Amino acid sequence: MPLLTRRLRAALLATASATLVAAALPAPEPLGIGDRLFPELGNPGYDVLAYDIALTYHGSNTKPLDAVTKIRARTTAPLDRINLDFARGAVRGVEVDGRPAEFGSKNEDLVVRAPRRLPAGVPVEITVRHTSDPRGSGDDGGWVRTADGLAMANQADAAHRVFPSNDHPSDKAYFTFRITAPEKLTAVAGGLPAGRTRHGATTTWTYRTEHPMATELAQVSIGTSAVVHRTGPHGLPVRDVVPAADRKKLEPWLRKTPAQLEWMERQVGRYPFEAYGVLVADSRIGFALETQTLSLFGKSFFTEPAYPEWYVDSVMVHELAHQWFGNSVSPASWSDLWLNEGHASWYEARYAEEHGGPALERRMREAYRLSDGWRADGGPPAHPDGPSPGQKLSLFRPVVYDGSALVLYALRQEIGEAAFGRLERAWVRAHRDTAATTADFTRLASRVAGRDLTAFFDGWLYGKKTPPMPGHPDWSSAKPA
Template identity: 75%
Template sequence: MPLTPRNPSPRARWLRSAVLVAASAGLVAAALPAPTPLGIGDPLFPHLGNPGYDVLSYDIDLTYQGENTEPLAAVTRIEALATADLERINLDFTHGKVTSVTVGGEPATFETSGEDLVITPVRAVEDGEALNIAVTHTSDPRGAADSGGWVRTGDGLAMANQADAAHRVFPSNDHPADKAHFTFRITAPSALTAVANGLPTGRTENGATTTWTYRTSHPMATELAQVSIGRTTVVHRTGPHGLPVRDVVRTADKDLMEPWLKRTPGHLEWMERQVGPYPFETYGVLVADAETGFELETQTLSLFERRLFTETGFPEWYVDSVMVHELAHHWFGNSVSPRTWSDLWLNEGHASWYEALYAEETAKQSLERRMKAAYGASDGWRAAGGPPAAPKPPAPGRKISLFRPVVYDGSALVLYALRQEIGKDAFQRLERRWVSEHKDSTATTADFTALASEVAGRDLTSFFAGWLHAEKTPPMPGHPDWRSLPAGEARSAAKPG
């Protein structure tokens, strides 16, 4: 709901009047320094996110003409709350053309700097003031496939925005520290189907086109946004406690995918037994006819490559456990999001942990054997990518390189060590409290280690210092015979997702 601006103080009224007079005289641009890209200080992505405001909601209109090689027409409306006095407002945005911007309904000037859209409103914004921004722009699906953002599929489009590519699709405060509610309004040729995060709230036929509206019930990080447009069918079923489950597949693949898709209610039940109730309003699987090289936990509608389900080289237990991996992210990473990207191990370590635990319980794939192999590779992984909670920055021009083995099985290994250290009962209490107490919010490594100490009833600072931050892997509790192998002898089985 839009916030009502408070009554401005006499000083604020004077300042705004002065700015307006200066603007009419053409003096504001001269008074302000040249625009620069800003950031919130993330150690891995220094220019990601923007200071000075908290986004409450995004309302995104997209118009798709039917060709995934042409830019979409778009309008992004942002409701936010200023957390500082702002003469300018920076949004993350690139790979699209902006034609107009309004702030509070009034036209604003704008220019680009780096990957920021820098907006100068006609009136300065005060700390605590409601901020309503509308940007008319294009959203271009063309570009390097490994840069993220839109994914061109065999019959349309999908999104893969992790870690920093949502702003290749729509203007935003593109950092998981600033979660918000989303509404998507997608207009496409009527022969196609459009699906997005959350639940449908409307569908309007306009002759040759149809407009589909979806809204999230819970806040979401920008990197988890998902819009699918294509010749697809939405398959509905029911999950635990009446949860609506919807899967999105190519219409031609509906019967082919059904043996896999019908497993989702069982996956949900299994995860709920581990950590408690599913945290969102719906869940489902989006099977995209595209080769991304990864699967992705986009909120309420996880993205999967079609080939995961059709290639004969993947064992059945492996595909099944990968589906659980992306589902587990809805507790770890989606509901409880990382405060900074250095906290990524909390996302991927937990998803890999439950993937491995599920494979052990349902397919007799030994968790201990997998963790012993990870221990053998751990020193090499740490040397290549940094310790789990202090990862090295991604390689220049290859942002996805952040998703290294150390944040997958290398971080699941930390959780295995923690369970060995505090016992299974305490570990399960910790996991349940973590997702319950931080639901719909963000949290840090420090938050997790503090809660672990509280649950264990003793200070675990030294334990976590070694397991999360040291260059060498500490001895494994309960397994003093385990050894880490030289980097060249360690084999990685990790995957993005």
């Protein structure tokens, strides 16, 4: 047998050591923070402050990426073990505060034994050396394979299929991404550029967020991309990332973004982040996603001739509205999803009405007609049924879109347009960069309205049947089939 090189011998020893360490950890168990819809998602005992994620892409979206995820956190309870959400990757080694740590896995949890018992209230740094595997990605989210590389679609519970994390929107953190890729490719991520370094045939691109972000909103794209820069309101950097070959074809849509930003600012106040833009993926994804500062769309959304212009425009505004509702103000639990999708659908509908689409009242009347059926199929807006087994995206049902926008329409009918406008601005101002609950929203609405709205919200958010629409006693809901 030939002599092993020093580097290869070290690598084999490290792998063997990691295997032995993993095997030594007894009975790892998944924990979770008790989210009603995703009970094993998130982890108790610590608060993540920042992620530093290094990804090395080897030029093929069918091969695992090499990765190092560093997590800076603070304990909130004494910990002997640290649970992280992680699946679809091989863990090669873990360190806690610079010391090698034992680890094991169960279900979709990576369980790390701390080198010592950690008291509450102390900083801790966890480093995980792992792979990030795009193979097998599908409807359950994570990496999206494109014609020329990769992008991310992590909603609702799929960020941990890309990197180890506390994968729940209630634990927001700052992110740094360091992406190494072949020099012919372009790598982008959420936040702002923070440097680019050439290493022979590869380039490392660094990006940082200036505001905390939920894991489900992280975005990294690698591909043969053109990056198009323009300026939005107040000098806001607007950065679009598109397949290089389609730049001219997509420009008529992309140049609309500054005006859409201005429209949203007139509704709810200043844009809450450091940059915005549209990421167009050359992929057959059948959805758009509000990844923070860089909303994801499939290319066919802009090239499908059957879509009228007002429809494409309004869906662009839907994802833009999420930057306020869902991104800046994140849901404290997944049962609060209606606050994200209801608001985004509300502003989508209003923008459509002003730009050639159907009248808002017509759309809301149709939603009212269907509302009892939606509630029967998926639960009421603020207490939705869980996703169907093996179909995580089934959580995103009509009741959390137009069914929840209907709640906002009813609220505006109940308290008046002026008070509703004050509420919307106060909501995104009071909870900026945090996670908030349905109860937070209903309390604020009562305060702005100057009266107790508990009975109103009990029916509209939790009732099995849709309450009568204020101001429209003639509206009726069809009986569920």
